[in-house]
Amino acid sequence: MPQPVENLDKLDEHLKAVVQALHGAVKQGIPHVKEPQIVDNAVADCREILDEIMAGHVKEWLN
């Protein structure tokens, strides 16, 4: 069997959690697109989560 990459499970779990959190924020906002406060909060949550992923500090996620 090949040797899997170190921390593969940790990275997988982290990304899974990120994706779930994003979907959660999107689902919270979509039914309320006409209610600025709720939808703005949902977009802000997405922004925060995506900023972390886009920054790509992989080592920090794995510690």
Place this chain on the structure above:
Amino acid sequence: MFTDKIEVKDFDKMNPEYKELLGHVLTIQADCEIGGPHLYVEKMLPAAPTKLDQLIVARTAAEEIDHFRKVARVAGDIGIDVSFLLSQPNEKRFVETFRGLITTWEDNAVFGFLIDRVGRYQLEEFYDCSYLPLQRILPDIVTEELGHIEYGYNKTVELIESGDVGKAKAQKAVDYWYIRALDMFGRTGSKRSERYRYWGLKRRSNEQAREDYLNEVDPILKKIGLKVPDPNQGRHFA
């Protein structure tokens, strides 16, 4: 032609060329999956025209991140670490299309319409491929890519129907992305492409996939009232 089906447990026994090609294609695929969000999230999440569009930009990014995760898992299980791609600056992306930043809504729309469609073609190359763990992750990824393509198409049509200014913007974006889409299929007569097919990792030659794409996209462009750009103008890979 190689016709066996390979599982993770068989990987160590495989020919070095097979290992190298599989590792390479998984790395490129992972790079393209995460390269998308890096192109559009920064400017399009705040600038999408409606709150719903903002949320759809975020959902699209979530799906692409999940595609990256799935490809990274397949690669990681055979010892190929693609995690460096998460912190790769855009200008270092393997595929030129992903170097840069999307700054206008029309580019975002046409990117979904044309470039995510190339993504679908690339994924379809792996249907019935010799490496089963790769084959298994395809159905869900392709389903989500189809959603991105449809959304991009609908937003492009919305722009066209908004009037002359919108139509001109859509045409300009198509002129830009169409050529990049064609280049994404790689060189005609590529030796590497031939080896991918030999090892059962891909189905079509670069030129055949590109031809199929043209046959699909050109009639759509004509149907929605846009001009089909010259497919040879400005190309890097003939």
